[in-house]
Amino acid sequence: MSKKVYCLVGTGSRSFMYIDALFGPYSAWGTLKAVCDTNRKRMEYVAKYVAKSYGSHSLDVYAPEEFEKMIADTGAHTVIITSIDRTHHEYIIRAMRAGCDVICEKPLTIDCERAEQIFAVSEETNKHLTVTFNYRYAPRNSQVKKLLQDKTIGEITSVHFEWLLDTIHGADYFRRWHRDKKNSGGLMVHKATHHFDLINWWIDSVPKQVFAQGNLIFYGRENAEKRGITSFYARGTDSSVVDPFALNLNADERYRELYLNAEKEDGYQRDQSVFGDGISIEDDMALVISYVNNVLMSYHLTAYSPWEGFRVNFNGTKGRLEYEAVEKAYTSGKENDPNRLDVRQKKEFELKEEVRIRIRPHWAESYDIPVEIANEGGHGGGDDRLLRDLFVSDTEDSLGRAASHIEGGYSILTGIAANESMRKNAPVSIKEMIRDYPTLHRILG
Ligand SMILES: NC(=O)c1ccc[n+]([C@@H]2O[C@H](COP(=O)([O-])OP(=O)(O)OC[C@H]3O[C@@H](n4cnc5c(N)ncnc54)[C@H](O)[C@@H]3O)[C@@H](O)[C@H]2O)c1
Incomplete structure (x- = not known):
């Protein structure tokens, strides 16, 4: 049996489900060779995680402008997309044009303009796209x-x-x-x-x-003010904040590495106050x-x-x-x-x-x-069954779940x-x- 080669774009939280599946239970069926993200720190953390958790395996990392090079270098059959929603269409289109099938996280995309582009390129290239409805x-x-x-x-x-x-x-x-x-x-x-x-x-x-x-x-701040709240903070990662709604990125190693330590790259703050503006x-x-x-x-x-x-x-x-x-x-x-x-x-x-x-x-x-x-x-046990269907495809599907x-x-x-x-x-x-x-x-x- 020849193993399928995969690349992945978007190395945030959700990517770990696919990484652990492909280096773990589904390693006999597929190999994840490389990842791509706008944030180099996040990619490096993911590559380090793979080296530490799965020994000899390594992951190459590529910037978005090297996406096609990543596909060519690795000979990928399929690209897995776990980047933020508004970017899904871009990578679906680029992957299909580069000759790959695609596994895309939900939602497919966020508006009709982007959906139209996906549908047109899907017809043009005849490549297969799976949306993962776990x-x-x-x-x-x-x-x-x-x-x-x-x-x-x-x-x-x-x-x-x-x-x-x-x-x-x-x-x-x-x-x-x-x-x-x-x-x-x-x-x-x-x-x-x-x-x-x-x-x-x-x-x-x-x-x-x-x-x-x-x-x-x-x-949002206005709603909190209407309920009489008078003290506000910008971010949860501040030890002085005592609020069950505050998320402290330092409290979790993965969150600290993935988000807090990667902030300098793109300014993205994962722990904003839910009672803030904007x-x-x-x-x-x-x-x-x-x-x-x-x-x-x-x-x-x-x-x-x-x-x-x-x-x-x-x-x-x-x-x-x-x-x-x-x-x-x-x-x-x-x-x-x-x-x-x-x-x-x-x-x-x-x-x-x-x-x-x-x-x-x-x-x-x-x-x-x-x-x-x-x-x-x-997701009610859906994730595990979805992964088997994606990577092994040996399950009978009389209910049409794919x-x-x-x-x-x-x-x-x-x-x-x-x-x-x-x-x-x-x-x-x-x-x-x-x-x-x-x-x-x-x-x-
Ligand atoms: N099926 C489910 O139940 C489920 C659960 C969680 C997340 N998701 C989906 O997974 C996707 C990722 O969510 P997440 O929670 O991992 O978010 P996240 O913020 O943890 O990760 C998103 C990643 O995308 C990267 N990114 C942003 N812009 C990019 C670009 N232009 N090019 C390449 N990479 C870019 C970010 O740097 C980040 O590493 C979303 O589409 C989300 O809907 C699905």
């Missing part, structure tokens, strides 16, 4: 897909979906690059791409129209979405909740499926290693997932479905339309929104 792979989410696919509640007519991000995980989006909509598309794109993808997959349809309202109502994303959003198959959905995302998880209820012609999950909260990059969690997070880490899937048929007793809980790995740029595209259209709807305070038709983007319109319209 949530599809969480066993309990796959169970729900199977129940719906088997018509347990008949034809689905409507959905009520509430997603809660807590004050650990949710708050983290307000200290980092995500807090600027220009980087992430806001939580409607960056985060809800997972949720809208799950819905598209669960109900086997695509969005038609979106009406959204959103507020920044909890985070946040341009919402923390509370409510949507009404209609789908091509006439399903109606109400959806709500809150980013400052005391618990993390979701409730999704499907109404159908034969009854109702109710699915509730309390998820373990984490700050990106720390989820797999309890020794690296600070005290505040340990409490959350020790929580077991609580999941309930209940079927309420018309005219019959309700019953609970025994739920397959995967406590290992991130997602391409097409599913990636549909999953961001809902969020992009939501942003547009919030801006206009009016419903947005997906077809009309993408009318000016010929490839998107032809393929997704």
Whole structure:
């Protein structure tokens, strides 16, 4: 068996999942040869980590302007993209033009302009693009897909979906690059791409129209002032700060090395106060979405909740499926290693997932479905199963979990339309929104 050669771009927290997979359990199937990032310090830390953790292995590092050289030097078959969202399109396009397939972290990208470029180059080069929707792979989410696919509640007519991000995980989006909509598309794109993808997959349809309202109502200086807070700080990495919302980069070796010690390169501060100025994303959003198959959905995302998880209820012609999950909260990059969690997070880490899937048929007793809980790995056990599918591809996929740029595209259209709807305070038709983007319109319209 010849091993596939991989390169990776974006050596932040998320890259470690792929690095550990390729130097660890999947090393027989693939080799990660090189990484690329704008921040040389971060790349060097990652290369050092690999040398220390995996002995003889080494990683070459390349600057963004050397991206094509990296592909040529290594003979890469596939590029893994874990850079910040607004840059995904650039590396997808450059990788495909250089002859590579692509594995891209969600979201595919953040707006229609960028999506159009991706779709056009994908057609031009015929290269394969996988968007890594790990949530599809969480066993309990796959169970729900199977129940719906088997018509347990008949034809689905409507959905009520509430997603809660807590004050650990949710708050983290307000200290980092995500807090600027220009980087992430806001939580409607960056985060809800997972949720809208799950819905598209669960109900086997695509969005038609979106009406959204959103507020920044909890985070940000103005909101804190309204609640009577008078003392403010710019950064969490300041020992004088006592605030559960403050993230101290010195408290965690990886965070210190990846971010604090790399700051001089690009000025990026990973620990900004969530009660500072300059946040341009919402923390509370409510949507009404209609789908091509006439399903109606109400959806709500809150980013400052005391618990993390979701409730999704499907109404159908034969009854109702109710699915509730309390998820373990984490700050990106720390989820797999309890020794690296600070005290505040340990409490959350020790929580077991609580999941309930209940079927309420018309005219019959309700019953609970025994739920397959995967406590290992991130995202309800989805990360581990996704990695096997990516690197070994030996798993049977009767549920159609592997997602391409097409599913990636549909999953961001809902969020992009939501942003547009919030801006206009009016419903947005997906077809009309993408009318000016010929490839998107032809393929997704
Ligand atoms: N599927 C999931 O559940 C999941 C979880 C976490 C993160 N992610 C995704 O992974 C990606 C990275 O997130 P993260 O948490 O690791 O962020 P991070 O800030 O830790 O890392 C991002 C990296 O991108 C680099 N970068 C920025 N601009 C660049 C450019 N122009 N060229 C090359 N590199 C550039 C930064 O220097 C940094 O090293 C995001 O797209 C995020 O949505 C997905």
